[in-house]
Structures are given as structure tokens and as C-alpha cells.
Amino acid sequence: MTEQVAKRDIRQLSLEEIKDFFISIGEKPFRAKQVYEWLWKKSAKDFDQMTNLSLSTRELMKEAFEIKHIKVDTLQRSDDGTVKNAVKLHDDLIVESVLIPTDSRITACISSQVGCSLDCNFCATARLKRMRNLNPDEIYDQVVAIKDEAERFFERPLTNIVYMGMGEPLMNYQNVLKSIEKITSPEGLGMSPRRITLSTVGLPKMIKRMADEEVKFNLAVSLHSAIDETRSRMMPINDTSNLESLAESLLYWYKLTGRKVTFEYVVWKGINDDEAHARALAKYCLKIPSKVNLIEYNPIDEGEYEQADPGKIEMYERILKEKNVIVNIRRSRGKDIDAACGQLANKS
Numbered sequence: 001m002t003e004q005v006a007k008r009d010i011r012q013l014s015l016e017e018i019k020d021f022f023i024s025i026g027e028k029p030f031r032a033k034q035v036y037e038w039l040w041k042k043s044a045k046d047f048d049q050m051t052n053l054s055l056s057t058r059e060l061m062k063e064a065f066e067i068k069h070i071k072v073d074t075l076q077r078s079d080d081g082t083v084k085n086a087v088k089l090h091d092d093l094i095v096e097s098v099l100i101p102t103d104s105r106i107t108a109c110i111s112s113q114v115g116c117s118l119d120c121n122f123c124a125t126a127r128l129k130r131m132r133n134l135n136p137d138e139i140y141d142q143v144v145a146i147k148d149e150a151e152r153f154f155e156r157p158l159t160n161i162v163y164m165g166m167g168e169p170l171m172n173y174q175n176v177l178k179s180i181e182k183i184t185s186p187e188g189l190g191m192s193p194r195r196i197t198l199s200t201v202g203l204p205k206m207i208k209r210m211a212d213e214e215v216k217f218n219l220a221v222s223l224h225s226a227i228d229e230t231r232s233r234m235m236p237i238n239d240t241s242n243l244e245s246l247a248e249s250l251l252y253w254y255k256l257t258g259r260k261v262t263f264e265y266v267v268w269k270g271i272n273d274d275e276a277h278a279r280a281l282a283k284y285c286l287k288i289p290s291k292v293n294l295i296e297y298n299p300i301d302e303g304e305y306e307q308a309d310p311g312k313i314e315m316y317e318r319i320l321k322e323k324n325v326i327v328n329i330r331r332s333r334g335k336d337i338d339a340a341c342g343q344l345a346n347k348s
């Protein structure tokens, strides 16, 4: 009996490694670049699509490699146009990604981990616990799926990407950065890093590391309170990475990148909807070049969290504007299909 040798997933190989393969079979190394384009830029699912390679080369590749892609397992469409994909990964685990259309943009909201290890107690993903990190290609493929849907459903190009789906991107740092590299490279999707935003719970060490590596994308931080006691109660991570250490890392980020950070902030009834919290936020923002997105709460259960009254949001807006802090009020999208911020939990 002949033993079946396991084929390698070719998308785990770098361009250099593919070159080495071609050299080993006596092919011209420039073929590697062609293959790489097929694999990433054109998202080929089959070696037979690679028509600029000879038949015999394609056969040799088929013997050595397989091409793995994620699959959109189910797709839901919201009344407001939002599309949610439940995506099946290589080991059949599922993550969700969301396409958010507005008049001026089409944004892909993508996941970086299966579940999440942080216990933010207002977030549905936190209930799943963390199962594993996504590979760079699994992150990249979510973008490709949404890019295709943007063209198919809206006849418009994908314009923006936010790492705001399931998981904490800075706890899957290497793979997230590799995915961004691919998304922005000319051999990949060639998108501008300025159109990409990474959202984090706020891990100071990693924020500084990103600054050191001179990344070119935007940074958003889920703040939700500028008072340690309140923030720690909602987000246990604040016990080890408090507001002061976060501020220090964000100043470092600004100094090195020159780009303002965006604070994401939900105002909850009876939790942070008083003037003291609004003033603390304004003060925090004056320390750090930043802007604030006040986001709507998306209820995840009958828990203690409830969206604050509209008057309280206006109070926040007034206090922030008095201090010349830039503030936007963000309506949530895709609520009817559990596609809004914090609702991604593989319910279906």
C-alpha cells in the first residue's frame, strides 16, 4: 500500500517558500509570483484556474499542495441592508463577519478570534470564551467574502475594514498584522491602511509595540468609562491595564504615528450616564489627541445593562463639545439579525 503524504496548505507559505518549491522542481522562480497572485489577489480556489502555468506544473502543485478557503456557511440580510456572514473555518469552527453599507461607505467588520478571552460583561462574544486565534488567511478571506458581496448586492466596492468582530485583535497580534499586510499589499487587495481600523479593549504593551512597528492603520479603543472603578466593573482587563497606563500608551502611539485615536463609548443607564462620567471622559480626551464615537447599546440579554436616555447622550455631547472634543453619535446597524456591535455570538 502506498502511504498518502499529507498535502500542505499552500496559503500558509510565503512567496519565498513558493519560490523554493519552484526551484526544487526545476521551474523558473518567477512563477512563484504568479501563483501568489492567484492565491491572494484573485483568491483562486483551484490550481486549474492558474492558466498561465503549464498543465504539468499544475499537476505537480496539486500533488504537493491543497488550497484552503473559509466558506460562508449562512448569510443573513437585515432590513437596513446590513449583511451578516457565518463563516466556517478550516476546522469547522464558526466566526461571524458583517457588511455595513452607508451612503458613502461599505465597511467590513471582521473577526480575529473564535470567541474571546476578555470578560467585558456587556458583550455577547465574551460568553463564548476564547477557542482559538484565526490564521492570517482566515482573516483575509472574511474580507474577500464581504468584498464580493459588496459587488454582488450593492454594485459598489468595499471601502473600509474594521477589526471589530469577534475577539481581541491585539491578543492575536502576529496574525492580525500579517492579515493587514496582505490586505494592503499590491499582491493582495491593495487597500490603503488608512481605511483599516483596529479596535482594542486597550492593551498598553501591544499599543506601544504597534507604534514602534510604525503601522499605518487607525486605532480605536473601547473605553466606555474614564473612571477606573466603573471601567473595571465592566471590563476586568482594566484591573491590570488601567486608564493611566492606557493613556500613557496612547500618547506614545500619537507621538510616533501622528494619528488620533478613536474612543468607542456606550452610555448606559445608571452606570455611566451622569455628569461626573461625562466630565471624566472630556478630561481624558484632552490629555490624548482623540475623538469619541458614542455608540448605541445593543442589548444582549435581560441583564443590568440598558441604553441611557437620549437626554443623557445629549448631555455627553454638550460637555464634550464645550471642551472642543470631536464627538459623533453612531446608530447601530443590523440589530434585527444580531449583527450589531457586541452581538456576535454564533446564535444561528
Ligand code: SAH
Pocket (backbone or CB within 6 Å): 122, 123, 124, 163, 164, 165, 166, 167, 168, 169, 199, 200, 201, 220, 221, 222, 223, 264, 265, 266, 295, 296, 297, 298, 299, 300, 341, 342, 343
Ligand atoms: N475586542 C475589541 C473588538 C471587538 S468589540 C474591542 O474590545 O474593541 C467591538 C466594539 O463593540 C467594542 O467597542 C465593544 O466595546 C463594543 N460592544 C461590545 N458589546 C456591545 C454591545 N452589547 N452594544 C454595543 N457595543 C458593544
